[in-house]
Amino acid sequence: MKTTTRFTLAAGAMLLALSATAAEKYPALGPLPPPPIPKDNPNTPAKVELGKKLFWDNRLSGDGSMPCVSCHVPGLGWGDGGQISRGYPGTKHWRNSQTVLNSAYYNKLFWEGSVTSLEAQAPAAAGGGVAGNGDDSVMEMRLRFLPEYVTEFNKVFGSEWPRVNDAWRAIAAYQRTLVSDARKVPADRYATGDKKALNDAQKRGMALYNGKANCIACHNGPLASNQQFYATGVPDHPQFKEDPVGQVTHRWEWYQKGVTEKDYRNATGDAGLYYITMNPKDIGKWRVPSLRELKYTAPYMHNGMLATLGDVVEFYNRGGGDAQNKTKLLKPLKLSAQEKKDLVAFLEALSMDEPLLQDDPKLPGDYQPLPAPTSAAK
Amino acid sequence: MKNQHRKRLALTMGVMSVAAAVALMADSQPVYAQGNAPDLAAMPESKPGNATMIELGKYFYFDNRLSGDWGVSCASCHDPKKGWGDGQALSAGYPSMEYFRNSPTILNAKYQKRFLWDGRLDGSDAGTLVRDMITEAHTMNMDGRLMQERLKQVPEYDALWKKWRPNDDINGMRVFNVIGEFIRSQETTNAPFDKFKKGDESALTAEQKDGYALFKGKANCVACHNGPIGSDGNLHKTGVPEHPDVLKNPSRTITMLRHYATSGMPNYMNARTDVGAYAITKDKRDIGKFRTAQLRDLKYTAPYMHNGTLATLDDVIDFYDKGGGAGSELKALNLSASEKKALKAFLISLSGDQVEVKDPGQPDMQVWKTYGKN
Numbered sequence A: 001m002k003t004t005t006r007f008t009l010a011a012g013a014m015l016l017a018l019s020a021t022a023a024e025k026y027p028a029l030g031p032l033p034p035p036p037i038p039k040d041n042p043n044t045p046a047k048v049e050l051g052k053k054l055f056w057d058n059r060l061s062g063d064g065s066m067p068c069v070s071c072h073v074p075g076l077g078w079g080d081g082g083q084i085s086r087g088y089p090g091t092k093h094w095r096n097s098q099t100v101l102n103s104a105y106y107n108k109l110f111w112e113g114s115v116t117s118l119e120a121q122a123p124a125a126a127g128g129g130v131a132g133n134g135d136d137s138v139m140e141m142r143l144r145f146l147p148e149y150v151t152e153f154n155k156v157f158g159s160e161w162p163r164v165n166d167a168w169r170a171i172a173a174y175q176r177t178l179v180s181d182a183r184k185v186p187a188d189r190y191a192t193g194d195k196k197a198l199n200d201a202q203k204r205g206m207a208l209y210n211g212k213a214n215c216i217a218c219h220n221g222p223l224a225s226n227q228q229f230y231a232t233g234v235p236d237h238p239q240f241k242e243d244p245v246g247q248v249t250h251r252w253e254w255y256q257k258g259v260t261e262k263d264y265r266n267a268t269g270d271a272g273l274y275y276i277t278m279n280p281k282d283i284g285k286w287r288v289p290s291l292r293e294l295k296y297t298a299p300y301m302h303n304g305m306l307a308t309l310g311d312v313v314e315f316y317n318r319g320g321g322d323a324q325n326k327t328k329l330l331k332p333l334k335l336s337a338q339e340k341k342d343l344v345a346f347l348e349a350l351s352m353d354e355p356l357l358q359d360d361p362k363l364p365g366d367y368q369p370l371p372a373p374t375s376a377a378k
Numbered sequence B: 001m002k003n004q005h006r007k008r009l010a011l012t013m014g015v016m017s018v019a020a021a022v023a024l025m026a027d028s029q030p031v032y033a034q035g036n037a038p039d040l041a042a043m044p045e046s047k048p049g050n051a052t053m054i055e056l057g058k059y060f061y062f063d064n065r066l067s068g069d070w071g072v073s074c075a076s077c078h079d080p081k082k083g084w085g086d087g088q089a090l091s092a093g094y095p096s097m098e099y100f101r102n103s104p105t106i107l108n109a110k111y112q113k114r115f116l117w118d119g120r121l122d123g124s125d126a127g128t129l130v131r132d133m134i135t136e137a138h139t140m141n142m143d144g145r146l147m148q149e150r151l152k153q154v155p156e157y158d159a160l161w162k163k164w165r166p167n168d169d170i171n172g173m174r175v176f177n178v179i180g181e182f183i184r185s186q187e188t189t190n191a192p193f194d195k196f197k198k199g200d201e202s203a204l205t206a207e208q209k210d211g212y213a214l215f216k217g218k219a220n221c222v223a224c225h226n227g228p229i230g231s232d233g234n235l236h237k238t239g240v241p242e243h244p245d246v247l248k249n250p251s252r253t254i255t256m257l258r259h260y261a262t263s264g265m266p267n268y269m270n271a272r273t274d275v276g277a278y279a280i281t282k283d284k285r286d287i288g289k290f291r292t293a294q295l296r297d298l299k300y301t302a303p304y305m306h307n308g309t310l311a312t313l314d315d316v317i318d319f320y321d322k323g324g325g326a327g328s329e330l331k332a333l334n335l336s337a338s339e340k341k342a343l344k345a346f347l348i349s350l351s352g353d354q355v356e357v358k359d360p361g362q363p364d365m366q367v368w369k370t371y372g373k374n
Helices: A002-018 A044-054 A118-127 A137-142 A145-155 A163-173 A188-190 A200-210 A242-255 A263-266 A309-317 A337-348 B001-029 B051-062 B126-134 B143-152 B156-165 B172-182 B192-197 B205-214 B244-248 B250-262 B313-323 B336-350
Strands: none
Touching: A044 A145, A044 B143, A118 A137, A137 A163, A137 A200, A137 B250, A188 A200, A188 A242, A200 A337, A242 A263, A242 B143, A309 A337, B001 B172, B051 B156, B051 B172, B126 B143, B143 B156, B143 B172, B143 B244, B143 B250, B205 B336, B244 B250
16 A cells, blocks of 8 residues: 555656656745744844844954954845855855855755754854854953943843843844845746746746756745755865865864864865764755845855856756765756856846845944942842 | 782882872972971072973964964063063953953963962963963964964974874864973073072172061061062962053953953952952952962063052052052051162062073965875
């Protein structure tokens, strides 16, 4: 009985896969629903406003030079525009600074999915040795010497003094407001009935996306990501071989992930999901990124190795690169020059017509001396 | 079985007799012993440290890549040209921060019973002191693992390290110990007082000898300032006034309260003074207590006290002449002007030649061609 059912299902799936409308077995693209808000960190306007300030505030980093916004710049697609994120002074990072746009929808953050909430992502970035290098207790104490924050934290969280964990909550709440506006995204307008929202090239691109090119296999659902992990064979960034500071980071990151000294000294390359599972089958796997706002977030891939959307399409047209665990989903696509152009045109239609930009918030000024103690009992 | 037992017994007896011999030797040392009045002592003949460690440690000491953002090295706040301190009342600390205490000289670390102004670290373990300074957020804010990999990227360091430890890579605690070994190798030399103590009567002037008598007598400095470096290594309250900048400059209050918070001190947000050892012991009797400072090389290490509030040795002598400040354990001394002058002259005789060590320079990081094997 069971065997029969399974067989039928498998046969059905095969038939579907063979049919021209491969898209049907995957969740369709379409406008994003409102982002999920965790019950223990509800969004309020005051919290979002506070979070925005904190996102910009350089005092949430080791030496006051690396606020969140330094690697997630609104004008650079909320990334930093470079292949590899710039990293803390004196260091280099080893991966691309991802856009924070629509990060609200990911169930796991970072390229290898190492944390499960924005609340956990913020301190990992602000405290990471090659990112913000901030010490929690220092950052917390700094906030307490800015009366404007003392008042706002009290209003938002009810605490007598700002607590650094609440800072991460506020930043997470703010980031949940940084989402694509479906009214400004051609592909979303098209999906909701405006048949003129896409031009002919884009429509042909969409058909390729859902069909011949089979992008939809992984880049599906409103986020255009199934949030799974795959090896596609993106080559390692040359800084591991060519840059002394890059080599330092390479060994240090391996060490950070909890491998033995022998392992990290003999390591070559970034192993991705392997660091989380420690399963050799996961070496070189990365979480499928969303394809939204691609127009503004070049360069691409976990290490920025592909400069343009044309390069990305070409990479997949060849069936990806070399990797020991490369997904079987990738095969040469044999797209014509016109088809590649059409696909790029459609990918761009997943971005808003205008980039989402924001002005710098007005930050509290200099640290202020503490008031006299309020009561001896506290 | 029986044999083993006997062997063990013999071993134990052997250890006991060695211990007894050591105890006897200790008794025969000229340093003041039980029952004798405390006194200053000459700098002991010191066994030289491990030369390769010291050479490596010297490089590391001056290398700003041992701080998080390459902003500071050990030498930034412990500069040989400034008496191995920084010449400021209050130390600067890591970029974007300002510290709330004075940067003390590192000279004679080998003879310190405790490290740091609040005495929180054991003087026998210089490596841990170095670790604390390098990894603390408000001093060098360095991740220990990132540090070792940076150093590993410098071929000269790798080669020197291999000379010391052929089967080992540059790694964390040993890096700290290497710097500790360098620090422990820096000590006062050629102080007139030491020559005097070893029999050269002419090494001190008549005035300095008067000062020494006051030191041991009327002024009773010796009660706390004794032994070879002039410190009993204990915690005392002398009532040094607060440095006003610690509260006036919020950046300094931040590092102070943060230090209290991370030390687990209760009620830290309400602290408005430097509580000293209390933050560590949480014993109210320790509020305002600090480690007795050594008196060696004072000539080069102004300003004085845990917060640099006393600019000159005259100020220090005046301070003690009044019996210290609020809450002091001390009594007024009623020294005459000439007595104060003699005392100062004597204090200076405890300083030696300026201990100079030149920055050996910073060899560059290089790419390892053996990527995947380092």
